Amino acid sequence: MDKIAPEQARTALDAADRARRQVAEEVGLPRGYWWAMAAGWVLLGVLGNVLPPWPAGVATVGFGVGHGVFASRLLDGRRRTDRLRVSTAVAGHRIPLVVVGMLLGLIGVTVLVALALDADGAGHAGIWAAVLTATVVGFGGPEMLRVLRRWARA
Amino acid sequence: MTKARFDELIHPSTRLSLVATLAAADWAEFAFLKDRLQLSDSALSKQLTTLEEAGYVATERRLSGSRRKVRARLTSAGRDAFNGHIEALRAIVADAAAPTREPPA
Numbered sequence: 601m602d603k604i605a606p607e608q609a610r611t612a613l614d615a616a617d618r619a620r621r622q623v624a625e626e627v628g629l630p631r632g633y634w635w636a637m638a639a640g641w642v643l644l645g646v647l648g649n650v651l652p653p654w655p656a657g658v659a660t661v662g663f664g665v666g667h668g669v670f671a672s673r674l675l676d677g678r679r680r681t682d683r684l685r686v687s688t689a690v691a692g693h694r695i696p697l698v699v700v701g702m703l704l705g706l707i708g709v710t711v712l713v714a715l716a717l718d719a720d721g722a723g724h725a726g727i728w729a730a731v732l733t734a735t736v737v738g739f740g741g742p743e744m745l746r747v748l749r750r751w752a753r754a
Numbered sequence: 755m756t757k758a759r760f761d762e763l764i765h766p767s768t769r770l771s772l773v774a775t776l777a778a779a780d781w782a783e784f785a786f787l788k789d790r791l792q793l794s795d796s797a798l799s800k801q802l803t804t805l806e807e808a809g810y811v812a813t814e815r816r817l818s819g820s821r822r823k824v825r826a827r828l829t830s831a832g833r834d835a836f837n838g839h840i841e842a843l844r845a846i847v848a849d850a851a852a853p854t855r856e857p858p859a
Contacts, residue, residue: 603762604765604846606849606851609843609850610843612765613840613843613847615767615774616770616774617774618771619775620775683783683785684779685779685780685781686780690779
């Protein structure tokens, strides 16, 4: 077995580890997911502003269910690109929790921003808060997920 | 536990990086592998053919729109060989790091 020197073995292990880390960098959600989420966010903001509370609540629940149905396959983080499928062992099992946690956090941010804008006397505070969050999600969703993954070691 | 087995076929650096990349994925497209490993079409084809002939890699040609794309994946034999090779490399490093025993006086 000792056909190579320990230094060469260490170099080979480093190369294999580097290749694995490059694949791990591909974990995430497709860009289209983040823009669809941003569009949904704005739509819910508008509906929440123009509809009475109960239909707006139904729309919100419907959005959540729709997200669960259509995006559940994406949430494992293995399908960010159509150029490769990351293995389960590399992607881990915590990506869906991180994504859902991130979305719940952003809902909280939207509510707080809407309350602040409303207190400041802004008209259509819910819509402006949704537009702000949607912009953050659309442009910065992948980066936010990357940072949260690092924090959560997922 | 995977049995350590040094694999001469996998060990060359380009092939090791290729197999390690495939080991971390269910499959990867030819274009992705070419970009990541910075290989020419012919060099990557040659490496994939060598691994395919050994039964370590399987390739599949798919039609995507008007373009034909090639996907490669590690077979279970390839995965076992890679895991065994990594264990062998770790064993070499561990043996070198272990304190040498003094011969009895």
